[in-house]
Amino acid sequence: MIKVFALPDLGEGLTESEIVAWLVAPGDEVTLNQHIADVETAKAVVELPSPFAGVVRVLHQPAGVVVHVGEPIVSFDIGGSAEPGSAEPGSALPADADADVQADAPAPAEQREANLVGYGPAVERSGHPQRRARSGGAALAAETRPTDPVAAVSAGERPRSTPPVRALARDLGIDLATVTGTGRDGLITRDDVRAHSTQSVPATAPHGAAEPSGVPPTASATPASTSIGPAAAVAGLDAAARETRSPIKSLRKLTAAAMVQSAFTAPHVTEFLTIDVTPTVELLDSLRADRNFTDAGIGILAVVAKALCLAVGRTPSVNTRWDEPAGEIVQFNYVNLGIAAATPRGLLVPNIVDAERLDLRGLADALAELTTAARAGTTTPAALSGGTITITNIGVFGIDAGTPIINPGEAAILAMGAIRSQPWEYRGQVALRKVLTLSLSFDHRLVDGEQGSRFLADIGTILANPARVLTMI
Structure with a gap:
């Protein structure tokens, strides 16, 4: 039996939240109220508990995406059976449906399961902006994301970690992209960050950042024999390197x-x-x-x-x-x-x-x-x-x-x-x-x-x- 968990109203009357990090992956078995994701609201990063005990089947939204209340974020297989082609209450999937689900179709309000944090009213999709991703890599389907931390970084995703671990890394001046996670499914732990800080290895530039020379990764360094003036050097810089834009959220x-x-x-x-x-x-x-x-x-x-x-x-x-x-x-x-x-x-x-x-x-x-x-x-x-x-x-x-x-x-x-x-x-x-x-x-x-x-x-x-x-x- 498939149950779909839609993003709830976390008790603040907000209409959207960002999935900071998934702590589970398709195929993982979870227990009731298990911490499955970190979700950032407009006020705080909160732990999202699982409303079901079962096996994670589909993660409908990747980390780094802003999701509206009422949209499905994860489907669980909780066992049992259902009539072919039908869906159980609280599910947007028939029991025999394929894993690649249309994540844009929120479950009807009357079909949502109650859970610890509660649900708010469904948000009309017409008129609200499209979901935004942190980066191109974050827009990948969750079920196709690599669980290996090194592969995840190379795909353009943020390494999997929890907010306290990211805060510790910031305090120690460590780029999490250089840390190998030893937790479940490659999750980076506090011990991983502390162990990395004791190694005498210079931190590499953050993924996608300019190299120390000032030349963007996509640009070619000018040969030493070539003489260029300041104006030409500025003109040769990638326009994107001259300013940074980020969504207001x-x-x-x-x-x-x-x-x-x-x-x-x-x-x-x-x-x-x-x-x-x-x-x-x-x-x-x-x-x-x-x-x-x-x-x-x-x-x-x-x-x-x-x-x-x-x-x-x-x-x-x-x-x-x-x-x-x-x-x-x-x-x-x-x-x-x-x-x-x-x-x-x-x-x-x-x-x-x-x-x-x-x-x-x-x-x-x-x-x-x-x-x-x-x-x-x-x-x-x-x-x-x-x-x-x-x-x-x-x-x-x-x-x-x-x-x-x-x-x-x-x-x-x-x-x-x-x-x-x-x-x-x-x-x-x-x-x-x-x-x-x-x-x-x-x-x-x-x-x-x-x-x-x-x-x-x-x-x-x-x-x-x-x-x-x-x-x-």
Whole structure:
């Protein structure tokens, strides 16, 4: 009996996702809920579980292709029998059908099997763009792809690996095309990457990239005896080597839409406050020297996060949402604190749920987990939704201040700049102090100037004199 698994709506209301990597191949036997593929949505890379136990018969879509919700991606043989020429519910294939299936025909909505992640409504094919492939090699039919990693690279495909393994390879500066996978069906593992990093072999240029000499792989090097001028050399370069184009999709598309929506919907106001945070820096130094906190990893971001949570309690209007359809202002009685994180995929804003309930150590632990997941590409879609207010740490890039754009559905965002040693008035004299600039953008529909100013001043007061917290709680 053949069962067809169509791409589900992964719970985010999205209409398309990209298949990053298949972890199975035709002929593989899989179990129920086995991780069979990595799928990249506009928010995160998620693990796709198998809704059936059986044998993989056909992979309808190759890795690197953007697929619309409701389109078939894999067929399973789950055993049993069916009438010749008929299809079981949930299948787009008759039981005796040949393996080369028309992948463009999605199964009817009423025929889809329910599974752990659920299905969204079928997407009309008319009017939406055609599926896009990463490269020519990625457009090959999945059932004809070589499982040998070297053969896969030569065919123009990305080597098979998982997001955490790719993140490790990026950190170590390793081109996965040069790594031989020892996992199942040539899958590259963490151990493969680490073992490769210990070898004293220079990394080759990425597949399709220009050689170190600057001459594209398809071009012929000019003989040494030939004299050419700069203009002729430029003219001789392949035009494709002078610019790179890539499709706007996934996270970049979602981020752009969200920022445009926020910038042209919410009336932004940005205020700045520069403060002497030397007492906070001294507090952090004392915590690091305390054996009870040496392993806590408490840094300035955790302190700012705690200060923000305390200040929200005094100015709750900054922790609200403007509900236009309902004609209501939604007041959040909790703080789901978003932390803007720059990742290889782009900007992510995962949030710490009920951050106001955590102490400094708890916030530091939550920030560490959030950062690790974001860098590894394992942040879940659930962690990227439901935020109520956000912090962005632009200081890590050496920036002092900015005008951050509010996340849609929130009322405010706080940017913290770099801490710098600067001459500062201190007790009637000029001294070298640790100085920080805070930038607060808020939605003027929800937060007026007095409220925004008081909120920012409260955060500044806590950072300038942590002992003042006792007077605020």
